[in-house]
Amino acid sequence: MFNKIRLWKNQNNSSTLREKIEEIKKLPIPEHVAIIMDGNGRWAKKRALPRVAGHHEGMKVVRKITRLSNKLGIKTLTLYAFSTENWKRPKNEVEYIMKLPEEFLGTFLPELIEENVQVKMMGYKDKLPVHTLHAIEKAIEETKNNNGLVLNFALNYGSRAEIIDAVKQVVSDCRSGIMNENDLNEEVFSSYLMTANMMDPDLLIRTSGEIRLSNFMLWQLAYTEFWFTEVLWPDFSEEHLLEAIKTFQNRQRRFGGV
């Protein structure tokens, strides 16, 4: 009897979610959503668990949000998983986070392939542990022909370093004659960034109540709509993503015009 009620409740909840998805899809969906997944540590602390338990729970949310993003027809989902500053964290925490791509992709890569998701990564690969890089590169290779959602992991990513490297490359290309400095414009400069060939995010979400960018996509977020929530990343649900998109749909984007 109780099982029947539970089943009915679940069906009822999921049909509500389905209805919400259909409703949201009637208006334009942001093509590129970027998320600063914050609050894993606090989520764990509230439960007297080690911080890494929060990261593990956060990894499960990555799966849920990826599936929904794909279903909604979002073209690119960029997730800030590890910044160039995060190496300052305790060694065990860094090592744990660096194991998550393997665990995530080890479990869900077949599902991502099945769902036509293309995995990408932006960030400095050279400092990543070999096992982390190997898992990511395997996923990139095995999903390279997929043309559904692009799941872009920002891993060992830092926007200021990215911009400085782009400037260095521009200078070098001008010196060697590959480029004329008069041809440099915003579009050309964008092509020197790690997001070359990727459109700028339409919507940025940051969880956990922090209202800052933390060195994330500083150039690319110039005209992005921001949505901040107090919700900690491990508690972030499909409903929250839909709420963020709904808010986005009610905003008027003017790109500097009137």
Ligand code: FPP
């Ligand atoms: C910030 O929360 C979170 C991170 C630095 C790590 C985010 C990583 C994941 C959500 C898992 C990624 C999964 C894959 C598959 C790569 P915090 O630790 O700063 O939280 P706090 O501010 O509450 O301490």
